[in-house]
Amino acid sequence: MSTLLIVVPASWAEPCKAALAEVAPHLRVLLHDSDAYRAQEIDYVLTFRPPERLLKSLPNLRVVFSLGAGVDGILADPNYPVHIPLVRFVDRTLSREMAQYCVMHVLMHYRMQRFFDRAQAEHAWRQVLLPKSAEDMRVGILGLGEIGTLTAQRLRDLDFDVGGWSRMRRQEPGVQSFAGDGELGAFLARTDILICLLPLTPETRGILSESLFAQLPNGAFVINVARGGHLVDADLVAAIDCGHLSGATLDVFHIEPLPEDHPFWTHPKITVTPHVAAISETRIAAQYVANGIARFERGDPLANLVDLRRRY
Amino acid sequence: MSTLLIVVPASWAEPCKAALAEVAPHLRVLLHDSDAYRAQEIDYVLTFRPPERLLKSLPNLRVVFSLGAGVDGILADPNYPVHIPLVRFVDRTLSREMAQYCVMHVLMHYRMQRFFDRAQAEHAWRQVLLPKSAEDMRVGILGLGEIGTLTAQRLRDLDFDVGGWSRMRRQEPGVQSFAGDGELGAFLARTDILICLLPLTPETRGILSESLFAQLPNGAFVINVARGGHLVDADLVAAIDCGHLSGATLDVFHIEPLPEDHPFWTHPKITVTPHVAAISETRIAAQYVANGIARFERGDPLANLVDLRRRY
Numbered sequence: 001m002s003t004l005l006i007v008v009p010a011s012w013a014e015p016c017k018a019a020l021a022e023v024a025p026h027l028r029v030l031l032h033d034s035d036a037y038r039a040q041e042i043d044y045v046l047t048f049r050p051p052e053r054l055l056k057s058l059p060n061l062r063v064v065f066s067l068g069a070g071v072d073g074i075l076a077d078p079n080y081p082v083h084i085p086l087v088r089f090v091d092r093t094l095s096r097e098m099a100q101y102c103v104m105h106v107l108m109h110y111r112m113q114r115f116f117d118r119a120q121a122e123h124a125w126r127q128v129l130l131p132k133s134a135e136d137m138r139v140g141i142l143g144l145g146e147i148g149t150l151t152a153q154r155l156r157d158l159d160f161d162v163g164g165w166s167r168m169r170r171q172e173p174g175v176q177s178f179a180g181d182g183e184l185g186a187f188l189a190r191t192d193i194l195i196c197l198l199p200l201t202p203e204t205r206g207i208l209s210e211s212l213f214a215q216l217p218n219g220a221f222v223i224n225v226a227r228g229g230h231l232v233d234a235d236l237v238a239a240i241d242c243g244h245l246s247g248a249t250l251d252v253f254h255i256e257p258l259p260e261d262h263p264f265w266t267h268p269k270i271t272v273t274p275h276v277a278a279i280s281e282t283r284i285a286a287q288y289v290a291n292g293i294a295r296f297e298r299g300d301p302l303a304n305l306v307d308l309r310r311r312y
Numbered sequence: 313m314s315t316l317l318i319v320v321p322a323s324w325a326e327p328c329k330a331a332l333a334e335v336a337p338h339l340r341v342l343l344h345d346s347d348a349y350r351a352q353e354i355d356y357v358l359t360f361r362p363p364e365r366l367l368k369s370l371p372n373l374r375v376v377f378s379l380g381a382g383v384d385g386i387l388a389d390p391n392y393p394v395h396i397p398l399v400r401f402v403d404r405t406l407s408r409e410m411a412q413y414c415v416m417h418v419l420m421h422y423r424m425q426r427f428f429d430r431a432q433a434e435h436a437w438r439q440v441l442l443p444k445s446a447e448d449m450r451v452g453i454l455g456l457g458e459i460g461t462l463t464a465q466r467l468r469d470l471d472f473d474v475g476g477w478s479r480m481r482r483q484e485p486g487v488q489s490f491a492g493d494g495e496l497g498a499f500l501a502r503t504d505i506l507i508c509l510l511p512l513t514p515e516t517r518g519i520l521s522e523s524l525f526a527q528l529p530n531g532a533f534v535i536n537v538a539r540g541g542h543l544v545d546a547d548l549v550a551a552i553d554c555g556h557l558s559g560a561t562l563d564v565f566h567i568e569p570l571p572e573d574h575p576f577w578t579h580p581k582i583t584v585t586p587h588v589a590a591i592s593e594t595r596i597a598a599q600y601v602a603n604g605i606a607r608f609e610r611g612d613p614l615a616n617l618v619d620l621r622r623r624y
Contacts, residue, residue: 093445096471100419100446103470107416108425111588117429120584123577125569127586129593133405134412157469158415159408257437265435272432274439276423281441 002293007032007047007054008067012282016046016067019286027293046289049073056081063087063296065289067280069094069147071306072200072227086306087292089285090146094278099151101225101277102195105249106155109193109221110137114247114271134159140191142207143198143226144170144177147278151195163187188215193223199312200227208232213239219246225277228253233264240269251277314605319344319359319366320379324594328358328379331598339605358601361385368393375399375608377601378618379592381406381459384512384539387623398618399604401597402458406590410537411463413589414507417561418467421505421533422449426559426583446471452503454519455510455538456482456489459590463507475499500527505535511624512539520544525551531558537589540565545576552581563589 004020004027006013013031020029030037032054042058048067055064056079064086066074071088074080108114111130119126139155141148144164149172156162156174163176165187170177178187188194194216198204208224208231216222222245224231233254239245247269253262256275264270296302306312316332316339318325325343332341342349344366354370360379367376368391376398378386383400386392420426423442431438451467453460456476461484468474468486475488477499482489490499500506506528510516520536520543528534534557536543545566551557559581565574568587576582608614618624 096446097442100423100470104416104419104423104425107412108420111412111416113416113420113585116585116588117583119586120577123572125586127569127588127591129591130409130588134408154470158412158466257439260435265432271429273425273428274431274437276428276439276442279439279441 001026001028002043002297003028003030003037003041004044004046004289004293005030005032005037005042005058007045007050010034012048012067015282016286019283020290023287024290024293027290044289044293046285047074050077052077053079055079055084063292063302065089065292066306067285069098069278069280070199070227071312072229075306075308075311080308082308085302086308087302088304088306088312089280089288090304091280091284091288093284094280095147095150097278098147098197098225099154101251101273102151102197102223103154103158105223105271106139106160106193106195107158108271109247109249110134110160135161137161138163138190138192140165140187140194142187142194142196144172144175145197145199148195148197149175151197163190185215188212189217191216191220193221196222196224196226196230198226198230200229201311205229206232208236210235210239213245216245218244220244221246222248223250224248225251228256233262236270237263237267240267247271249273251275313338313340314355314609315340315342315349315353316356316358316601316605317342317344317349317354317370319357319362322346324360324379327594328598331595332602335599336602336605339602356601356605358597359386362389364389365391367391367396375604375614377401377604379597381590381592382511382539383618383624384541387618387620392620394620397614398620399614400616400618400624401592401600402616403592403596403600405596406592407459407462409590410459410509411466413537413563413585414463414509414535415466415470417535417583418451418472418505418507419470420583421559421561422446422472447473449473450475450502450504452477452499452506454499454506454508456484456487457509457511460507460509461487463509475502497527500524501529503528503532505533508534508536508538508542510538510542512541513623517541518544520548522547522551525557528557530556532556533558534560535562536560537563540568545574548582549575549579552579559583561585563587 006016017029039058040060043062046065066089138161141152141164144166152162152164152175165178169179249271251273264272318328329341351370352372355374358377373396378401450473453464453476456478464474464476464487477490481491561583563585576584
């Protein structure tokens with residue numbers, strides 16, 4: 001019998017354990033925070049942001065499963081044991097929730113919903129035409145992986161002019177692909193609404209900064225649904241306040257929960273949501289982990305392995 | 313040379329005339345409000361809500377073109393000359409703008425955006441899971457014509473459980489079709505988010521009433537983007553205030569602009585927008601009318617003719 005150690009906050013750990021008991025009755029499941037265990041007992045770990053050195057201390061660890069789509073919280077441990085395979089959480093529900101969130105906030109910006117919200121607050125009938133047609137509204141997706149591609153498809157189907165940037169060129173009908181550092185400038189220059197869906201790595205940390213914003217056209221709007229670490233908070237506020245950017249929607253922050261006195265909460269052109277664009281469901285994650293372990297123990301290759309050199 | 317009379321408010325009339333001068337230089341275009349003309353000169357009329365008896369007074373009138381997708385404003389004239397063909401404005405841009413609006417407001421309800429807006433106003437981090445998955449959120453479209461069908465497709469592609477009601481049964485993959493009065497109850501009973509896209513006719517006036525709301529499941533949400541005349545305002549407020557409905561988004565009203573003291577403006581569970589879901593563009597409407605006149609004068613059948621018995 002193999003043993004999985006769950007290393008996530010208590011509110012997630014108990015439901016994960018209960019879900020695993022249903023879908024993988026032969027798996028022994030322990031909770032890092034509340035169960036006693038010996039390091040050598042652990043075969044697998046399910047985690048999001050493990051304590052530093054914990055993973056390295058498990059001598060018989062075979063696979064690490066991430067509870068989130070991003071693995072930056074796991075690789076934040078400088079002692080991550082690089083010989084142990086790390087599996088990202090890739091799930092259709094997670095991807096489409098993220099795509100829904102992006103579609104909604106692109107539409108809210110394009111269709112001026114905040115302008116109409118203010119008008120309603122003032123009991124004012126302010127009928128205006130949309131400033132441009134959807135074909136002329138250029139949405140740019142920074143990070144064209146599973147989630148970025150699904151988001152691009154949905155926005156394309158709503159008639160937006162969609163482009164995407166990724167390290168390698170992607171082939172997606174109706175989506176203009178920009179690849180590598182050499183094409184980032186051209187991608188930004190044609191982007192009216194920028195959606196950040198990048199993995200957080202040393203290369204992408206702080207990418208949403210003054211110098212990137214300066215390459216967007218005047219009036220551009222920014223949506224960050226990736227990680228707070230992608231954004232230089234002060235640069236965003238400065239770019240909005242000087243009138244270069246028209247606003248932003250942010251779901252992720254350097255510190256979460258976002259501190260009560262952070263200027264984002266009250267900025268009239270910034271929408272804040274509490275990291276809800278896509279939340280891993282414990283039931284689905286449990287099934288995902290159970291399937292992964294079953295494949296691994298049959299000797300089949302693991303899907304969605306992280307490239308530890310690239311860190312995503 | 314044939315003559316078109318434009319009978320719309322001045323802010324629309326001048327841009328329509330200018331656009332027609334470009335696309336139909338051989339057409340003589342007169343404005344009802346400002347040009348002198350004799351009744352027998354007029355071959356065609358472009359209008360939205362003509363003065364009563366005006367159309368009847370034009371002895372050589374051949375076709376009436378509606379500037380809006382709905383023709384209730386034109387048929388409100390009890391003296392409409394029933395032997396004159398009436399053409400609805402059907403346009404891809406108009407349909408997809410309406411679909412976008414519906415997608416945005418379905419997502420805002422499903423994804424609890426107003427809850428997060430209030431949390432932001434209070435600087436409160438209130439992370440919650442979506443109450444159900446998109447497949448379990450049943451959207452129901454009342455009126456499955458061109459616009460309703462496009463809206464259904466877009467919502468289906470975002471994984472909602474979509475049904476539609478229409479007089480005749482429709483075949484649209486992934487959209488459950490309900491047809492006729494006999495199936496209205498079953499349609500309402502499975503609808504968590506109701507979108508009204510019906511034409512306004514004597515049969516549909518006031519359809520969004522206490523008795524219809526009572527057939528929706530508890531907690532249902534209502535979106536009206538058709539006509540204010542479909543809704544019994546007091547019944548909606550009562551159904552929300554007693555807790556049966558969870559809220560509404562309204563783009564159309566009995567009186568527009570919505571009077572400043574109307575209770576909709578301040579209701580915490582009602583979003584008001586100023587009839588902006590889809591606005592006919594004069595440039596596109598001018599091209600549509602020019603094409604229609606050209607077809608008619610070549611002897612080709614007119615597209616999008618209104619059935620004057622059904623009134624849509």
